[in-house]
Amino acid sequence: MPRKERPLDSGDSAVLTFARELRSLRDRAGRPTYRQLSSLTHYSEAALSQAASGRKLPTLQVTLAYVRACGGRTPACR
Template sequence: MSQRKTSQEGSGHMPVRTRPLDAADGPLARFALELRQLRDRAPAGRPASVAKVVTESRKAVSRAAIYAALGGRTLPSRDTLAVMVRAWSPDGDAELPAWNERRSKCEQELSLADRRSGRAPDLAGAPREGAGQRTGVGYYRFGEEMRKYRILSGLSLGETARRVNYSKGYLSKVENGQKPPNSTLARLLDTEFDAKGELSGLV
């Protein structure tokens, strides 16, 4: 069933600013619809706008990342998903494992669809044929691996940015799946994290 655009400001919830979706559009659309249900059913007193969610998370994620997830344009990173669940779920952290499992299932479905079509996961975020939406799966896999190796190396995002001579803001977007990686950055990160070419292999 299609999602209608409505405004729920009077009920304490944020106005819907995302495009209509249909579950038949694919895994990303179905996951986005589940996130919208989570938001729309949030208990009274929870953040009533994406801006408020971001503020209460101490800007751990961006508004763009949350809107992209609600719009079915990208699969949210685990960090972004955690912020959304904590903001809108009645049970908060207790529901995170279930939501991470849903996210993993969505990612698997996206990868399977790409393999069936003969395409590798799309690192450039090009529109999917017949669906008119972006998978974002390549972005997020690279970003999650980047975060894992950075943490294992004991480096902050700011220190990493200084070492590879990229801005902290850009690296944050790559790590959160909002910007595509490139081969030069992947090679530099492999060197700094001693990742033995693992990141370059994802580009």
């Protein structure tokens, strides 16, 4: 059984707001585990978990993969 996600710190910094939005997207997707997301994105569970940790901004590549795996929309690449 996966561990519970660590609560985000209080505050409204851009990094925390971004993490809240990623977590919200994951919730709307049915709360897939990071293992499930990893198999869809080919990024490690740790990288995906860190993306929503609120400690630092994830890379664009990890963010886009996370969003796609959760059924979110991403901008079209040109």
